[in-house]
Amino acid sequence: MTERAVIDLKPEDLVQDADASVLSTIQYPHKFELAAKFYERSSDVLTSLHVDDQLLLYSLHQQASVGPCNTPSPHLWNRVERAKWDVWKQLGQTSKMEAMFLFVRTLEEVCPKWLMWKGIQAEVKAALDGEGGEQAADALQSPSSRRMEAIPRPEGELTAYRTWIGGLTTGTPPSPRYQHSCTVVGKYMIVFGGHGTCFLADTHVLDLESMTWMSYDVENSPSPRAGHSATLLDEEHVLVLGGHGGNGKFNEIHILQVEHGINTMLKKSERPILTWTRQEISGPYPINRGSHCAAEHQGSVYLFGGESDERECLDDFWRLDLAQQTWERCPIEGCPSKRMDASMVRIGNHLVVFGGANAQTQLADVFVFDVPDKRWRKVSPIEGPPPEPRAGHACVLHGGRMIVMGGGNGAQGLLGMHIFDLETEDGEVKGSWSILRAGYAHSTSCLTVAREGAACVMHDSKLFLFGGFNGRYLNDVMMLRLERDADWALRVQDGSVEELRDACRLLREDLAREQKEKENFKQELNRLRTEHATVRAMLAQLEKMYYNSPAATGNPTPSAALQRGSHHSEGWLVHAMRILTSSWMGMLWGSKEEARIHPDNENQESPLEVA
Structure with a gap:
């Protein structure tokens, strides 16, 4: 080569x-x-x-x-x-x-x-x-004169759900860029590389709780690159692979370790310690590339597609065994077509690939790789309104669902957010798209998700979007807060410790709520049974009076209504009550008429008094 x-x-x-x-x-x-x-x-x-x-x-x-x-x-x-x-x-x-x-x-x-x-x-x-x-x-000639001013945090906006807000960060942010990587390690968002005026190799950290930027000058940092992948391996390590800029070699890997600094007084410092290490990989390995997609599953990192140094779209599929530090080429039968700038997330034991672009057009298809079965399948048909074909979009996992936003169609950036829900049953895969509607606060300064090459992460059910390109390079941070409910908790499979703890809490609350509703239903059922027994006793007494009265001749028989009421809903009992009441009223008026015709019956008990 x-x-x-x-x-x-x-x-x-x-x-x-x-x-x-x-x-x-x-x-x-x-x-x-x-x-x-x-x-x-x-x-x-x-x-x-x-x-x-x-x-x-x-x-x-x-x-x-x-x-x-x-x-x-x-x-x-x-x-x-x-x-x-x-x-x-x-x-x-x-x-x-x-x-x-x-x-x-x-x-x-x-x-x-x-x-x-x-x-x-x-x-x-x-x-x-x-x-x-x-x-x-003037700032071009005197960069030291430029000073980043801290933007005050907007009041009241942090509690809003499904509303993008901006202006949250303090400190000096990274320079504007796109095709960088963002990875969450603990409460920190790690930003590496990308492309602005040139290929970049700087590392920045955003504390997602204090929303403070921190810059780092780390030894052994990877060479400048963009379009690389950054995959979280565990609670401390991030793997960086490939990238554009002539540095996308796959016979070497770069691992970033993120750890807290120990302070004898505070026990943990607020500034994490970053360490880059480089490791050689022996044996066959993928060709140089960028704009690929990657995901981790049980000690292995899977890589698909991308764009080679010769500007050719790729469709090969590889697995990196982290323990053995070897690459293995995986089967590609039924795999997605050649593409770059696609996205890949892991949902349980499945790797989901969406979108991207080839030499001719942008794509909007969805493919699933079943890791245990080692088989690719295209998800089709898919229910719901699908996203517009796109590439360079941002993608994140929330509650077992894939959220897609932004990207471009070759002419402009795309608005809108879409949720993909994967369902697997009896070896079959099904999917559905739905639209995630979100508004924008004034603090976003009219910026939207309509951008390419941005990166997004999820932390504590908050979605953070950084950088990208929308006609100019960006370095803004926008945040969107999403709800957590029992449905979200049921879908959390491989979340962080905080997410799993929150999922257990939500499920316990939902179970307690269901038990309380069950007790309320039992009490209501007992009340209805008591009323039912009372009504049946009244009906029996009224029916006895009815059969002992001459007015029963020619009137509807209430026995059938009573029988129906004992086997059907309360509506039949009401119907029986109406029949018996009308019969009882007829008996009452009939007795009064008979009393007028036969004066000897004046001392007879009134049916009303009997009742």
Whole structure:
């Protein structure tokens, strides 16, 4: 495999005191215009690139500037022009916006410091003036003058369910980025790498209880990369695999250990201790890639798909045995098609893969890998309204359900949040989609989940979304609080200790509530039985009076109604009461009429008195 050449610009050709976090605020299409200026003015520098990278930059530049290739093909003997025409033609109907984005990303991979090149600084300052005025341009030359102000925490918003809120953090946040990783270890969210003005290798920690950012300079940190995977192995360790930037090798793995610092007075410090270690893997291993997806299951990490260094979408499936430190290629029969920027979560013994993109389009299909059976299955049909096809979305597990948000369709970022519910019965897999509706508080500053390359985590039933790209790189943190109920508790299988404890509490409360309702039902049943016996006694007395009366002739017989009442609902008893009451009233009026006709009966007892 040919190693990709990376241009290291001479120090004298760069602006040495440029602030990368300010440069990352430049939005599209201004950023593409700057990249195009660099491409046009530094042609002598770019000639040192591999011919494949030169052709890729040319084709993306043409697609973004002109559009799809509609020019006649050059003659075959003109090999250079024919090669350039071929790669441009292969882009087909790729949109200009996507071509701009891919052009800039490719340029940043082969020349990470292009934006600090002195030959385009006049245009850079002009772009910053357009984005943020003179203050942004001044900050480019004097980064020490920029100071992050603590944003006061909004009052009253923390209790709102299903409402995105922002402005929660204090301290200095990471620089804007996308395709980074976020992993929760205890109460800390670990942010590593990503892509802003260049590929990044910094590590940041957000305390999810105090909402305070902490920056770290850790030895043995992995090389700069984006589109990598970061998988939680246990309560202290995170595994980082692959990534773009020429550093996605899989014959080595990087493990981050997160532990509390010991303090003799406080016993535990508020600042965790981070340690990176690198380990070599022997035997066969996956080819270099980024934008893949990965998940852990019982001491193994499973990896699927991604994009190779040659920009080819992949569909291979691998298992990393952490104990043996060896890679094993898994069966791919029935597996998802080639794709990148998909998502993978583990639900019980199943790995669920959703969405992603290939060379032609975005996807919205769902595949499930049964780990014990080692079998792939496509979930179809799926009930409920499905999400729009997307790639680069964020995905998290909550209460045994997969929550999908954001991502893009090649033209724009996508709004909305969707819940996927997986059901397995008798070896069959079924699924259903539903919409998770959520609002936005004013503290989000009009930002939404419509972004690509963001990362989200779940902690204490709160969903935290960080960074991403929506036309510009972002470094905001938004939080969404979700409810916990008995249905959530029943679906929690492999949550944290706090989640399992909370699930047990909710189930105990639900059981106590059901027992209380059961006692109330018993009391109500006993009351109804007592009333039923009383009514039957009254009916028996009334029926006896009815049969002993001459008025019974020709009237409805209440015996049948009484018999029905003993075997059916209380409605029949009411019906019987109505019949007997009408019969009793007829008997009463009949007795009075007879008394008028026969004066000798005046001393006879009244039926009313008998009753």
